[in-house]
Amino acid sequence: MILSVFFSSIQKSFWDLVIFCRYPLILVLVMVSTTSCRFDAYPTLLAKDGVLDASTANFSGETINLTGKWEFYWNEFLDPKLESPKQKSYLKVGVPWFSQENEDGENYPSFGFATYRLTVILPDSPNTEGEPLAVLIPVLHSAYKMYVNGELVAENGTIAKTAKDHKPSFHIKIIPLSRVSKKLDLVIHISNFSHKYAGIHGIIRFGKLQNIIRIWNVNNTITWVIMIFMLLLAAYHALVYFINRSERNALRMAFVYLGILILSSTLIETKILFNLFPDEYCVSLFRLSRLGFVLIMYFGAYILLSLTQMRFFKRMIVVLKIYALLFAGVAIFTPISHLAEISFHFEFLSTIFVFLGLFSVSLAMYFQRKQSRLYFFSLLLAIIGGAIDLFLIVNPNFGYRPMGLVSLYFFIFPQTLGVTLGLVRVYKRSESLSKELYKRKEALEKKVKARTMELEKANRWKANFVSLISHDLRSPLNSVNQILDVIDFSFAESTEVEKKKFLEICKTGVTQSLRMLEQLLDVSRFDAFGTKLIQTRFSVNDLLNEIIESVEPLATLKGIRIQKDTPIQAEIIADRTLIGEVFKNILTNSIKYSYLNSEVWVGVSYKGKWLAVEIRDRGLGMSEEQIHKLTGEENIKSMPGTAGERGTGLGLQLCMNILEAHFGKLRIKSVLGVGSAFEISLSKSTKSVLLVDDSGNFRTDLxxxxxxxxxxxxxxxxxxxxxxxxxxxxxxxxxTDLQMPGMNGISLIHEWEGRRHQNQKIPIILVSSDAPLSGGEKFLEEEGLETIVSAYFSKMYKAEDLCQQIESILD
Structure with a gap:
């Protein structure tokens, strides 16, 4: 037992740890897997002093990157057919020249022109099986001419020594090399007067043409997939916003994805948009890429800064708006000669908002704001990814390529997940509420329909009752009135026998009228809300004895014997007065329709879960059609008894309504001319519950x-x-319910505890809509009810489940 508890505790702690760390674990896994995919071939083949020794490289399935230190000549366009000058300087490629120092220890300026030169030593047979070699030239900022062994093989844009004649181009090219010997002499003239990052910023690849094309196709396809995916995500988030207008972050994320789409098409090495359009649109596309950055910065930072809902960050959002508008204005209107420099400073200052966002998310996580942990870890990993990118850009020979926008994906994908999960939760909640409302609507419609039918039935029955009562009351009272007129007119001439006869007739009429009035008072207890029962626990045998004693004079007048067969002592819980009215009504009818000098039999027995009270007579009996009419809702007229007795014809319907209110039954068996048998079935259960609640719907359902x-x-x-x-x-x-107007549940419990006798202790269940679904013991202890109340249950349970829990507590 101890070991079981120990291991279950360890298992629970482990899963709690996994759940707490699920976001960093998932995102670190994504980061590692994505980074590992960026490994480049032959990272150790580096150029030294302008020479790259690739004599041992295998070109059959791989390409090599022309990285390392090339010869570099600032503000010179060397003749590619001549030997290199004796005075040489060397510069790393893959890194812009403005971030590197010259011989005097000063950084090269961004704007200017230069010559790169590299000698590649190839294997004895680099192009085996007659397959041509080729170079994949990325964007070399920002115009260049490329010579191989003294011959011009590629030209991009217009190189010049002045900004006036310079024309940039960001196209990517694949250049096949038809005649290549064991030595490859590459000379590249570059001029830049339009971009901050100047020189060979990308990596030139060299290898077999088919391998170069394969690499280009893969990179191009991946870029297109990313762009289409970003477009779909932008549309998806916009759709989420239009579906649920409260999800404003979804609309902001749509603009973030739009910005990433722009950057994916303009900044990734494939430069999709630059390749699709001619060079005349180069500057416009460069401005567009800056606008994409503005979109990402503004809407992404807006989401992060608004997460804490603090006044300071709200003010920072105002600053962010002004900053984004200024940045957008710079991107659109600044001349191209200054755009790169100014936009570079704006991009650098944007890191302030990144760290403000991280601070905001950290506070939000401290205050346990919604989805704050997801934002924190995704933003933290995006910052780590950006730092890794900076390191890889500065060190292109490390063997890995920068992740580029992948670090940004670390931030946006979790937000998409969060928005999607939020939408799913809203949808599920809406679906659940819709189903619940639909069920409640159906239940309400059924209840309204049933209650309407009951009211219509009650109204028809009461209308018929009043109509028949008025008719039947009028007859005996008219007779009494006429007899009194006769007595008044000829009182002196009437004999004593006649006077006594007249008085007997008057008494019979008045008695019959009083009996009808008593029935009318009983009917008044059936109102629009059903029968108001005053239930008590009583002996059925004692009640039957009282009823038999009250009707015995009627039986004696007709010479009818009432025979009792009550071998059991039965007790039930019901409205004693109304059940007595049922017994009296049926017993009176049996006497009424029995033949003279016959007998009426009354018996009590148990039949399964029911207590059966049976009354049998030997009288007129009824046909099936008469029984159907009696138990139906039709207007019927009372038939006279065997001695000419009259009635309303509604006594039996009154009995059936009383039994229905007690969930009892009335069965009638009769043979015309032989007699009838009436079986009254009542629940013999003494398992009673007092259900106290001001909510009629909850009380009725339970x-x-x-x-x-x-x-x-x-x-x-x-x-x-x-x-x-x-x-x-x-x-x-x-x-009892906890919260009720007037006397609440706790007051009721204390009042009952103060009034009850020592032998009247009963289990008490407290229910409330505020109660937890489990663990209500703490509340009982706080209220000092733990020894009085057996359980504290929530009303949110279904009636069936709540009943099951209550019975399990009692068992």
Missing amino acids: AEVMRRNQWIVIEAGNGEEALSHLSRITPSLLI
């Missing part, structure tokens, strides 16, 4: 379920009404 589980349910709408019931009956269980 009461219906508990009655199906053989509970006698006594309902009360507030604490005062519950105490009234408790003064008459002690139920098996008390269920």
Whole structure:
């Protein structure tokens, strides 16, 4: 047992740790896998003093990168057919020349012109099987001419020694080399008067033509996939916003993806847009790339700074707006000769907002804002990815290429995940609410329909009752009135026998009228909200004895014997007065329609879960059609009894309504001319519950379920009404709501505890919509009810589940 608890504790702690670290674990895995894909072939083949020894390279399936130190001649265009000058300087390629120092220890300026030169020593047979070699030339900022062994093989843009004659071009080219010996002499003239990053900033690849084309196709395809993906993500986030207008961050992320789309098409090594358009659009596309950066910076930083919802960061958002507008103005209107320099400073200052965003997200995580952990780790890894990129740019010979926009993907993809999960949660919540509303609507419609039918039935029945009562009351009262007129007119001439006869007739008429009025008062207890039951626990045998005693004079007048067969002592919980009315009504009818000098049999027995009270007579009996009419809703007229007795014809319907309110049953068996048998079935269960709640819907639903589980349910709408019931009956269980108008649940419990006798202790269940789905013991301890209340349950459970939990507590 101890080991089981120990291992389960370790397992729980492990999974808690995994859940806490899920974001950094996933993102580190993505970072490592992405970085590993950027490994370049032959990282150790580096040029030294303008010479690259590739005599041992295998060109069959690989390419080599022409990295290392090349010969470099500042502000000179050397003749490619002549030997190199004796005075030489060397410069690393893959890094712009403005970030490197000359012999005097000063950095080269961005604007100017120069010559790069490299000698490549090839294997004895570099182009085996007659396959040509080729070079893949990336963007060499920003115009160049390339010579191989003294021959011009490529030209991009217009090189010049002045900004006036210079024309930039950002095209990428694949140059096949038809005649290559063991030695390859590369000379590149470059001029730059338009871009901050000047010189051979990219990596020139050299190898077989088919391998070069394969590399280009792969890189080009990947770039197109990324661009299409960014476009789809931008459209997706815009759609999320239009679906749910509260998701404003989704719209901001759409603009972030649009900015990444622009950068992917203009800054990645493939330079898709620059290759699609001629050189006349080069400057415009360069300005567009700056606008893409502005979009990413503004909307990405806006999301991060608004996460904490603090006043300081709200002010920073205002500063961010001004900064983004200025940056956009610079990108659009600044002359090309100054655009690169000014935009470079704006890009550098943008790191301030990156670190402000990290600070904002850190505070948001401290304050446990929504999705703050996801933002924190994604932004942190994006910063780490950017730092790694800077290191790889400065050290192109390290063997890895910069990740470029991959570090930015670390930030945006988790946000997409967060937006998507938020949308899914909203959708699921909306779907759940829709289903719940639909179910409630259906249930409400059913309840309204059933209640409407009940009201219509009750109204028809009451209307018919009043109509028949008025008719039947009028007849005996008219007779009494006429007889009194006769007595008044001829009182002196009438004999004593006649006077006594007249008085007997008047008494019979008045008695019949009083009985009808009593029935009318009983009917008044059936209102629009159903029967108001005053339930108590009583002996059925004692009640039957009282009823038989009250109707015995009627039976004696007709010579009818009432025979009892009650071998069991049965107790039930019900409204004693109304159940007595049922017994009296049916027993009176049996006497009414029995033949003279016959007998009526009354028996009590158990039948399964029911207590059966059976009354049989030997009288007129009924046909199936008459029984159907009696138990239906049709207007019927009472038939006279065997001695001419009259009635309303509604006594049996009144009995059936009373039994229906008690969830009882009435079965009628009859043979015309032989007699009838009436079986009254009542629940023999004494498992009773007093259900106290001011919510009629909750009370009705739970009461219906508990009655199906053989509970006698006594309902009360507030604490005062519950105490009234408790003064008459002690139920098996008390269920009360916590919050009710007037006397709440806690007050009711304390009041009951103060009033009850020592032998009246019953289990108490407290329910509330504020209660937790589990662990309500703490609340009971705080209220000092832990020894009085058995359980504290939430009303959010379904009625069936709540009933099951209540019964499990009692068991």
